[in-house]
Amino acid sequence: MQLERTGIVLSPNSKRVVLRPFAPSSDERKLKIVARLATLSDAEVDAQLHEVLESFHGRHIKPQEFFLRRFETAKRFLLTDLPVSRNRQLLIGSYFTQEYALESAALFNxxxxxxxxxxxxxxxxxxxxxxxRATGEGHISSIAFRSGILDAHNKITIEEPSRFVTTPEYVPDAQYEKALFQSKLAELGVGGAFVESVLSRLDSEFTLEQLQASLRFSLKQDRSRREEFALIVEAVTTLAKSNYEITYSPDHSLSERLIFPLSPTETNGIEDARFVEFHDEDGTSCYYATYSAYDGKMVLPQLLQTKDFLHFKMHTLNGPAIADKGFALFPRKVRGHYAMLSRQDGENLYLMYSDMLYFWHTKEILLRPTWPWEFVQVGNCGSPIETDAGWLVISHGVGPMRAYSMSAFLLDLDDPSRVIGRLSEPLLTPNEVEREGYVPNVVYSCGALVHNGQLIIPYAMSDHSTTFGTIPVDDLVSAMRPD
Structure with a gap:
């Protein structure tokens, strides 16, 4: 038994570009660029700016606003305090801007x-x-969006994405809770007398500016050890900047919104967001997504929260049970507790409970590799889906030749630690079309839906493009062997 393939394919589009900062490697180079531009007459500036705006016309929304923001970061390299015309500001800003093709390499997971x-x-x-997961130059990943419609007969229609892509307004967390912040620092192995002195001057809630001021004060108190404390200062600041908010304008369609790496922990990408619509006990709901922030060295699991896909809050996940990748939150509390699936050791699937959404302390093994096609690793393909039969979990397994397959299992609704059904065969394996891509022989998903009794699974084909498969939920459950 396998999924019915729809034939719909979402492929990466190199024409979808976004404006990003361009920053030469040294201040000396930046100074030289600004100095060279200072040699141009006003007429030459006007002509050059006209050429830039004409060349990139129709590719971006409000590019001049972006150029002016980039000028603000470069104006410290001006050689005098004389006023600079708006056109010269725009031209300088354009030299510190670049286009980034966000999905030129892949559009997957x-x-x-x-x-x-x-x-x-x-x-x-x-x-x-x-x-x-949109991946472009340098294999940097971001979160892109599409929208679509499932009709009464489960026909899938993907709405045409906008030509434009925009990045949001970014603000660090307005307030940090000192107790939680201190706990996360300890978890990361950042502590000692220096950190204690920094935090001692802060209230129970503080801002990023207050934290940075306290860091500067502590460095001044012991200038002789400034180099020794440099890494600690960087770690503390990085943690603070990993908790932030972003906001989009409502006049931007969903496909125009791009969550590009913004914090220091995300410099090499935002990977594999698992979205879930979470229903709270008071009747309210919001969307959460677990994702992996990657800085090129370390993976930091994070949690995204939004009610409207316009305003997003990003926070670190904390506690001794937060390790590795593949976290997937249940869509509601179970017995009054938050519940989450995770892959703690890169091999087995774990179940976790917590009374606090951002702190997780306990874990237990839920599922081990059992069949040959998953002997290397077993994991989830998104949050559990609540059905009459139980919690339906789409899983992935890794077998010989590092080939990925997708399967499914069922958990008891009242006690998710009980596996009550499990497929003994893959639900989906890569066919000849799906096995070719950036990473061959891989099918993978980060979250599915049920509509009119049909399971709709979007899935990636070999880390390159995305398609959809469907199967009746009853048929899937009936095919599971009791566990």
């Missing part, structure tokens, strides 16, 4: 949730939001 806007639909239809 999709996650699917119901869209917050269900208006203007035919009876029996529902609109969904699809997140994707």
């Amino acid at each position: 999709p996650s699917m949730v119901w869209h917050p806007d269900q208006s203007r639909l035919a009876p029996g239809s529902r609109r969904f939001a699809l997140s994707l």
Whole structure:
């Protein structure tokens, strides 16, 4: 038994570009660029700027606003305090800007949730939001979005994405809780007298500016050890900047919104967001997504929160049970506790409970590699889906030749530590088309939906592009062997 393939393919599009800062490697080079531009007459500046704006016309929304923001970061290299014309500011800003093709290499590892806007639909239809891992130059990953509709007969229609892509407004957390911040520092192995002196001057809640001021004060108190404390200062600041908020304008469609790496922990990418619509006990709901922040050396699991896909909060996940990748939150509390699946050791699948969404202290093995096609590793392919039969979990397994397959198992609704059903064969293995890509022989998903009794799974084909498969939920459950 396998999924029915839909034939729909979402491929990477190198024409979708976003404006990003361009920063030469040294201040000396930046100074030289600004100095060379200072030699141009006003007429030459106007002509050069006109050429830039004409050459990139129609590729970006409000590029001049971006150029002016980039000028603000470069104006410290001006040689005098004389006023600079707006056109000269724009031209200088353009020299410190570049285009980035966010999905030129791959568009994969999709996650699917119901869209917050269900208006203007035919009876029996529902609109969904699809997140994707978009990878471009330098193999830097970000979160891109698409939207689509499932009609009453489960036909999938993907809405045409916008030509434009935009990045959000970024603000660090307005307030940090000192107790939680101190616990996370200890977890990361950052402590000692210097850290204690920095935190002692802060209230129970503090801002990034207050933290940075306290760091500067502590460095001044012991100038002789400034170099020794440099790495500690960097670690403390990095943790603070890993907790932040981003906001988009409502006039940008979902496909125009891009969550690009912003914090120091994300410099090499935001990977494999697993979105879930979470329903709280008070009747409210919001969307969460677990994702991996990668700085080129270390993976830091993070949690994203949004109610409307316009305003997002990003926070670190904390506690001794936060390790490795593959975290997937249950869509509601179980017995009054948050519950989450995880892959703690790169091999087995674990179940975790917590009373605090951002802190996780305990874990237990839920599932071990059992069949030959998963002897290397077993993991989840997104958050559990609540059905009448139990918690339906789409899983992945890694077998010989590091080939990935997808399968499924069922957990008891009241006690998810009980596996009550499990497929003994893969639900999906890569066919001849799906096995070719950036990483061959891989099929993978980060989250599925059920609509009109049908399981709809978006999945990636060999870390390159995305497609969809469907199967009746009843048929899938019936095929599972009791565990």
